[in-house]
Amino acid sequence: MVKELEKLKNRAAALFLAPGLGLYLLFVIGPLIFSVYYSFVKWNGVGAKEFVGIANYIKLYKFDQFWIAFMNNMKLIIVSLIVQVPSAFIFAYLLYRNTKGYKAFRAILFLPVVVSPIAIGAMFSIFYNSEIGLFNVLLDALHMGSLKRQWLSDPKILLYSVMAPQVWQFIGYHMVIQFAAMQSIPHQVIESASIDGAGSTGILFRIVLPMMWDVIQISIILCVTGSLKAFGHSWIMTQGGPGVRSSYLTVLMFRMAFLERNFGMSSAISLNIVVMALLFTVVFKRMAKRSSIEY
Amino acid sequence: MDKIKDQSAAVLKYAVLILSSLVALYPFIWVILSSLKDNFEIYSNSFGLPQAYQWVNYYKAWTVGKFGVNFINSVLISFISTGVVVIISAMVSYSIGRIKPNNALYTFFTIGIMIPLHALLIPTFILIKNMGIMNTRLSLYLVYSATNISMSVFILVSFIKTIPSALDEAALIEGMNFWQIFTKVIFPLSKPGLATIGTLAFLNCWNEYVYAAVLIAKPAFKTLPLGIASLKGQYFTDYSLMCAGLAITIVPVMIFYILFQEQVIKGMTAGAVKG
Incomplete structure (x- = not known):
């Protein structure tokens, strides 16, 4: 009887699993494996594949466009870390301090997160327009006309103009994560600290900030992996150009695959992105664990 | 004294939150308002409400x-x-x-x-x-x-x-x-x-x-x-x-x-x- 039930369970488990597993193998795991394979061949997508070993990788590391795009990703990571994590923390903390209407503020600050990066990028293309764009019109209105720029063609600021909408868009994301973590700090801890005479700055730096370290780590990881995956804003605003000046690795990968039909090199770029993201996550988590405070 | 400090802190807090909410929200409002203006008015009247609602833009986009x-x-x-x-x-x-x-x-x-x-x-x-x-x-x-x-x-x-x-x-x-x-x-x-x-x-x-x-x-x-x-x-x-x-x-x-x-x-x- 028990044996029969087990048999029945096994059959049911397999049947329930099948459709999901099939789709997942076909469109996620399979492509991942093929990506690795393609990175070792020379192929334009139609002709015969020629196995070239690690030649694609060697070519890639000698390719200056790869390093330009790589550095753009690094800059995006740094800007995201400097801007997103602290401002998200400040917003979260402001909401946390008995703020009336915190739900409305949270809802508004999160709003840009739900919009497609393609739409956000297209919006900012209009804002950056030197004639009708919001930024120059605003600067004129504030009598700061000297700060007006050709936001998307001045090579000095181009990359930062492309980064700005992305950084702006996802502050609310980090804020919500950090706010949720703050709310889970036990009230007794804060109360007993203020009874003991701790001021609000003391509570912030001695209690809230240390207890938030775990979630700040998550924020940092998400900044890095999110920046490595960045694509839409750059693609829609400039196609990564001129040249590859505002390209991220994903944009370079996309151009190499679908404009130049160099599937081998392109796959090698995607593999680099995957490995960088995984490596950072694993190494950072390990390092952070060592420095984490136990309660 | 403490009360004044608390009050000004609260004012500052709400000022920051309201300002940042505007920064989060206004770009979308601008796009929606501009979608109801004609091209000239987007330039000449960037911040105001549309003078005449150009619903035809939606018809054209659609x-x-x-x-x-x-x-x-x-x-x-x-x-x-x-x-x-x-x-x-x-x-x-x-x-x-x-x-x-x-x-x-x-x-x-x-x-x-x-x-x-x-x-x-x-x-x-x-x-x-x-x-x-x-x-x-x-x-x-x-x-x-x-x-x-x-x-x-x-x-x-x-x-x-x-x-x-x-x-x-x-x-x-x-x-x-x-x-x-x-x-x-x-x-x-x-x-x-x-x-x-x-x-x-x-x-x-x-x-x-x-x-x-x-x-x-x-x-x-x-x-x-x-x-x-x-x-x-x-x-x-x-x-x-x-x-x-x-x-x-x-x-x-x-x-x-x-x-x-x-x-x-x-x-x-x-x-x-x-x-």
Whole structure:
């Protein structure tokens, strides 16, 4: 009887699993494996594949466009870390301090997160327009006309103009994560600290900030992996150009695959992105664990 | 003295919050207002309300700009893919979280969360080409369903584990088969979890660009993000048309967000726990 039930369970488990597993193998795991394979061949997508070993990788590391795009990703990571994590923390903390209407503020600050990066990028293309764009019109209105720029063609600021909408868009994301973590700090801890005479700055730096370290780590990881995956804003605003000046690795990968039909090199770029993201996550988590405070 | 300090701190706090809310919100308001102005007025009256509401921009975006077709495609693709994801992820989660708890399979399904979709793009393109379904909505139904499974299983398995197992054991003893337990016990009791994965999958599908860009070239099957991209290429100087197209893309997501705010936030931040 028990044996029969087990048999029945096994059959049911397999049947329930099948459709999901099939789709997942076909469109996620399979492509991942093929990506690795393609990175070792020379192929334009139609002709015969020629196995070239690690030649694609060697070519890639000698390719200056790869390093330009790589550095753009690094800059995006740094800007995201400097801007997103602290401002998200400040917003979260402001909401946390008995703020009336915190739900409305949270809802508004999160709003840009739900919009497609393609739409956000297209919006900012209009804002950056030197004639009708919001930024120059605003600067004129504030009598700061000297700060007006050709936001998307001045090579000095181009990359930062492309980064700005992305950084702006996802502050609310980090804020919500950090706010949720703050709310889970036990009230007794804060109360007993203020009874003991701790001021609000003391509570912030001695209690809230240390207890938030775990979630700040998550924020940092998400900044890095999110920046490595960045694509839409750059693609829609400039196609990564001129040249590859505002390209991220994903944009370079996309151009190499679908404009130049160099599937081998392109796959090698995607593999680099995957490995960088995984490596950072694993190494950072390990390092952070060592420095984490136990309660 | 302390009271004054407290009050000025409170004023500062609300000032910062209100100002940053404006920074978050105003770009969208500007686009929506501009979508109702003509090109000259966007320039001459950048911040004000439209003097005469140019609803014709929407008509133009819907027809000439092809946003009507794009909108219908986005609706179809987002709803169907979401439906498929919800059902098959619930089945997978029931299987590996309940009938035969299986940690190895759970890990296998959730590693997908960490894989950047760009890494799957070329092989998926080749696969879809070989399957002979390029330029079909079917290609996106399949790809979107598959790429949303990982996160959905991650959220749902932990949800299903909170349902008391006495319930389905009792159902089993009463003679229900596994399919009946799934449809009559597990599925209804998982509704909050299903709502979370459904809203998340829906937003992902609505906003997705790269797969669609690679798999769909025929205008008849393009989605809204593709519509924006081609509009930007063709009519970029027609700003009121652009703004109307953007509004057609953005406003539905905003309404969706306002209606399902809690689920949207829960779903989108669930991945954060996973890191």
